[in-house]
Amino acid sequence: MDDSQEVLLMLGNEAIARGAIEGGVQVATAYPGTPSTEIVETLASLAKDYDLYVEWSVNEKVAFEVALAASYCELRALTAMKHVGLNVASDTLFTAAYTGVRGGFVVVSADDPNCHSSQNEQDNRIYGLHAYVPVIEPSSPQEAKDMVTYALDISEHHKVPIILRTTTRLSHVRGPVKLNPVRRPKKVGSFIKAPERLVCLPANARRMRLEAISRLKNVEETFNHSSFNLVKGSSRIGVIACGLAYAYAVEALERLQDHHNVSILKLSTVYPIPRKLLNDFLKDKEKVLIIEELEPFIELQVKALCHELNLEVEIHGKDLIPLAGELTPQAVFKGIASILGVKVELPKNIELKSQAPPRPPILCAGCPHRNTFYAIKLAVRKKNVEAIYPSDIGCYTLGYYPPLEVVDTTLCMGAGVGLSCGLAKFSGKIVIATVGESTFFHACIPALINSVFNPSNFILIVLDNSFTAMTGHQPSPVTGMNAMGQKVKPVLPEDIAKACGIEFCKVVDPYDLDATTSSIAEAIDYIKRGLGPAVIIARRECSLILLRKHRSGIIKLIRRRVDPELCKGCLACIKLVGCPALIPRSGKVVIEEEMCSGCGLCERACPHKAIGLVE
Ligand code: SF4
Numbered sequence: 001m002d003d004s005q006e007v008l009l010m011l012g013n014e015a016i017a018r019g020a021i022e023g024g025v026q027v028a029t030a031y032p033g034t035p036s037t038e039i040v041e042t043l044a045s046l047a048k049d050y051d052l053y054v055e056w057s058v059n060e061k062v063a064f065e066v067a068l069a070a071s072y073c074e075l076r077a078l079t080a081m082k083h084v085g086l087n088v089a090s091d092t093l094f095t096a097a098y099t100g101v102r103g104g105f106v107v108v109s110a111d112d113p114n115c116h117s118s119q120n121e122q123d124n125r126i127y128g129l130h131a132y133v134p135v136i137e138p139s140s141p142q143e144a145k146d147m148v149t150y151a152l153d154i155s156e157h158h159k160v161p162i163i164l165r166t167t168t169r170l171s172h173v174r175g176p177v178k179l180n181p182v183r184r185p186k187k188v189g190s191f192i193k194a195p196e197r198l199v200c201l202p203a204n205a206r207r208m209r210l211e212a213i214s215r216l217k218n219v220e221e222t223f224n225h226s227s228f229n230l231v232k233g234s235s236r237i238g239v240i241a242c243g244l245a246y247a248y249a250v251e252a253l254e255r256l257q258d259h260h261n262v263s264i265l266k267l268s269t270v271y272p273i274p275r276k277l278l279n280d281f282l283k284d285k286e287k288v289l290i291i292e293e294l295e296p297f298i299e300l301q302v303k304a305l306c307h308e309l310n311l312e313v314e315i316h317g318k319d320l321i322p323l324a325g326e327l328t329p330q331a332v333f334k335g336i337a338s339i340l341g342v343k344v345e346l347p348k349n350i351e352l353k354s355q356a357p358p359r360p361p362i363l364c365a366g367c368p369h370r371n372t373f374y375a376i377k378l379a380v381r382k383k384n385v386e387a388i389y390p391s392d393i394g395c396y397t398l399g400y401y402p403p404l405e406v407v408d409t410t411l412c413m414g415a416g417v418g419l420s421c422g423l424a425k426f427s428g429k430i431v432i433a434t435v436g437e438s439t440f441f442h443a444c445i446p447a448l449i450n451s452v453f454n455p456s457n458f459i460l461i462v463l464d465n466s467f468t469a470m471t472g473h474q475p476s477p478v479t480g481m482n483a484m485g486q487k488v489k490p491v492l493p494e495d496i497a498k499a500c501g502i503e504f505c506k507v508v509d510p511y512d513l514d515a516t517t518s519s520i521a522e523a524i525d526y527i528k529r530g531l532g533p534a535v536i537i538a539r540r541e542c543s544l545i546l547l548r549k550h551r552s553g554i555i556k557l558i559r560r561r562v563d564p565e566l567c568k569g570c571l572a573c574i575k576l577v578g579c580p581a582l583i584p585r586s587g588k589v590v591i592e593e594e595m596c597s598g599c600g601l602c603e604r605a606c607p608h609k610a611i612g613l614v615e
């Protein structure tokens with residue numbers, strides 16, 4: 001990223017990273033989570049150039065607290081997380097609104113309408129309302145960049161944390177972004193003791209709640225004059241839109257301009273709403289449509305304001321705009337046409353001439369944990385037991401799909417181990433939980449301690465591939481390297497498990513299918529005897545990293561191939577293993593060499609011994 005005033009094509013998340021640098025952020029933290037990951041990934045890659053401190057923290061609460069500490073030390077800080085990550089950090093968020101901040105402090109919440117890569121849809125603007133924290137919402141990558149700087153200034157001026165809310169579409173859309181010069185404060189952190197503000201004892205907290213409310217009033221006054229809010233037109237029919245919905249509304253109004261005149265208010269400062277600005281917009285309106293993604297967040301505030309100010313405006317919102325899922329230009333067009341009472345031909349969805357063929361989501365070829373899941377099935381069969389499989393958030397959740405089908409529950413980070421504590425006690429079945437090592441560090445350790453403290457007999461298999469793989473291979477505490485590329489001491493899940501009091505703790509290599517299967521079988525015997533929880537660490541580097549190392553000559557992988565003479569085309573290999581490197585071709589199966597990591601699982605599955613090592 002250049003410092004000069006040029007225009008670059010940027011992802012929304014890259015623009016946010018650039019905004020942080022232009023705004024003088026010195027500390028940035030996150031736990032990786034789609035759709036927010038690229039913000040801190042970009043900042044990590046620029047850490048040296050701009051003298052930033054950047055970290056992948058073990059979870060969002062820790063990320064929030066590290067960045068907040070920087071702000072308490074008068075440094076500008078940013079923490080970024082996906083919407084569900086803010087649930088994890090919310091405990092600290094609510095109290096941070098009371099303590100206030102010193103250096104500008106921005107919390108980026110990247111929401112995921114339509115659950116593209118998440119377990120739920122949630123509208124995190126509501127956190128602002130609940131926690132007394134201002135919320136702003138950009139509608140383009142350019143605004144995303146500029147609004148980070150704006151948020152840092154407002155935050156520092158009013159001493160409040162600020163939520164910058166984006167959605168998947170904005171995080172991942174590319175758009176032209178005009179750069180501004182970078183502020184390089186090079187400030188040294190300084191902490192001033194203020195226990196009356198930072199120690200949230202009840203007596204202090206009661207006072208600070210009132211301070212938080214009054215800070216919000218001051219922010220509202222600033223928001224009334226924000227240049228990110230914009231009014232166009234003077235028709236008695238109006239539209240209020242925020243975030244990407246504004247871009248969709250502009251597009252729809254351009255299509256309808258020959259028919260009708262509509263005035264539009266782009267609202268970027270969504271909490272607290274700028275009441276004076278809204279009053280000026282609403283007072284001469286007959287009816288107004290509020291267009292926003294997910295919850296009726298603006299709609300409810302505007303309805304309350306109309307009631308309070310006795311404004312007789314007909315307010316529409318979620319009666320005409322969908323409440324669930326991602327907004328589309330078509331849905332917005334339909335909503336606006338309907339408030340105007342015009343019959344219009346709806347634009348069709350854009351159809352691409354050539355599209356990638358639809359494929360079910362599947363574990364990568366050679367994923368070591370396809371082998372682990374397969375070994376679980378073999379061990380359960382060998383021991384002839386009925387098992388329940390709680391799991392967690394990560395690429396291994398794909399073990400839910402056939403042919404593996406070894407994921408029975410996935411709720412949120414760490415819930416698999418907590419559920420196992422209960423399921424092992426109440427279901428009467430063998431419980432085998434799986435979790436990636438990054439999620440283990442993020443949220444599983446308290447539940448693991450609970451399984452010793454309130455004895456529960458289940459098996460926890462930590463699927464360790466030495467990276468937070470799903471979000472793009474960010475280092476995890478096992479990797480031995482941090483976000484800024486420093487070599488650090490690896491933290492091993494087996495050491496943690498032993499420290500939690502787990503007595504059955506083994507480390508296996510999932511490519512060694514026999515050893516993995518017999519360790520799981522042994523653990524089944526152990527928990528059947530009621531000897532306590534058992535932990536197995538299945539450790540093998542992510543296959544994508546293995547292939548990368550192989551291609552660059554760092555390691556040499558052994559490969560497998562199918563002997564066409566011996567292959568009967570029965571497809572048992574595909575049906576049992578489901579590895580995408582196995583391709584049916586001309587009545588037989590071939591192995592796609594570029595994808596194969598040589599794990600050997602398909603060789604085990606072939607009943608005709610048609611798969612063997614490449615000599
Ligand atoms: S050896 Fe077989 S199962 Fe393993 S990656 Fe190659 S094709 Fe897939």
Ligand code: SF4
Nearest residue numbers: 567568570571573606
């Ligand atoms: S299981 Fe063996 S014989 Fe059957 S299709 Fe696969 S490679 Fe061929």
